[in-house]
Amino acid sequence: TLAAFQPEAVMHFAASALVGESMENPSKYFRNNIGHGLNLLDAMIATGRKQLVFSSTCAIFGPPERLPIDETLPPRPINPYGESKLAFEKILRWYGEIHGLRFVALRYFNAAGASENFGEEHRIETHLIPNVLKVALGLMPHVEIYGTDYDTPDGTCIRDYIHILDLAHAHILALKAPKSELYNLGTGGGSSVREVIECCRRVTGHKIPVVEKPRRAGDPPRLIAASEKIQRELGWRPQFQSLEAIIESAWKWRQKFPNGYGD
Ligand code: UDP
Numbered sequence: 652t653l654a655a656f657q658p659e660a661v662m663h664f665a666a667s668a669l670v671g672e673s674m675e676n677p678s679k680y681f682r683n684n685i686g687h688g689l690n691l692l693d694a695m696i697a698t699g700r701k702q703l704v705f706s707s708t709c710a711i712f713g714p715p716e717r718l719p720i721d722e723t724l725p726p727r728p729i730n731p732y733g734e735s736k737l738a739f740e741k742i743l744r745w746y747g748e749i750h751g752l753r754f755v756a757l758r759y760f761n762a763a764g765a766s767e768n769f770g771e772e773h774r775i776e777t778h779l780i781p782n783v784l785k786v787a788l789g790l791m792p793h794v795e796i797y798g799t800d801y802d803t804p805d806g807t808c809i810r811d812y813i814h815i816l817d818l819a820h821a822h823i824l825a826l827k828a829p830k831s832e833l834y835n836l837g838t839g840g841g842s843s844v845r846e847v848i849e850c851c852r853r854v855t856g857h858k859i860p861v862v863e864k865p866r867r868a869g870d871p872p873r874l875i876a877a878s879e880k881i882q883r884e885l886g887w888r889p890q891f892q893s894l895e896a897i898i899e900s901a902w903k904w905r906q907k908f909p910n911g912y913g914d
Contacts, residue, residue, distance in 0.1 A: 660702035673732035684735035721877035730869030755825035760811035760837030764897040765904030772911030787855035798866035807844035811837035814891035824885040837876025
């Protein structure tokens, strides 16, 4: 395909991307995210394609020494998913040095929200916002909270939710990056699991019952991005600053497509 189409650049999104699953089946994560990713890189080199935008993740960090997380903090993943993405970032550096590959790795924090026609729906949904919205739609009786004893103000994990359109815009800007770089990508706001559920209650008007469960293995307590580097260097600015606006867009999409991408 690369030889036939000769694209100017490649955007590599494909991956296994579930923290919980990676703690049960690490082999799948190392094989798919590293091994199969290498197939793509080698095909790029073989066909003379030299520019890549790579979907990396905040899961490379693990519990950070300080917040928000900027690019100078040492990556210390606490799950095989984060480890596999970090390994691939390192591989990119060597392909850069040896084969002249130019890359931008975008470390997404928690991708969320929807455009008019595209939203979040996985077969076997594990993500927080789509699960909460399924409850609001009456497709699930309650949402589970994984862990209420974290060292956070309300005991639940804190994440930085970023709208998919803001992420998409960062990819366009990354194509114009003058040199290989790694960028953290979030809004800089932190929302706990309970805050997300409360916000979904406001947006949907549903009372959204919850059931408190034990912690999910591999979850860092707090992940919040410092995105000043990509703002400064590539001029990126998030348009969706509030969790409410992000959830509103997801809810609108979900109401328009109650079966997601199904029939
Ligand atoms: N979570 C939860 N209930 C769910 C799904 C997720 O309590 O049904 C929690 C999860 O433990 C994590 C946060 O919500 O602390 C965000 O999880 P998600 O899977 O959406 O994204 P991740 O941060 O793992 O990429």
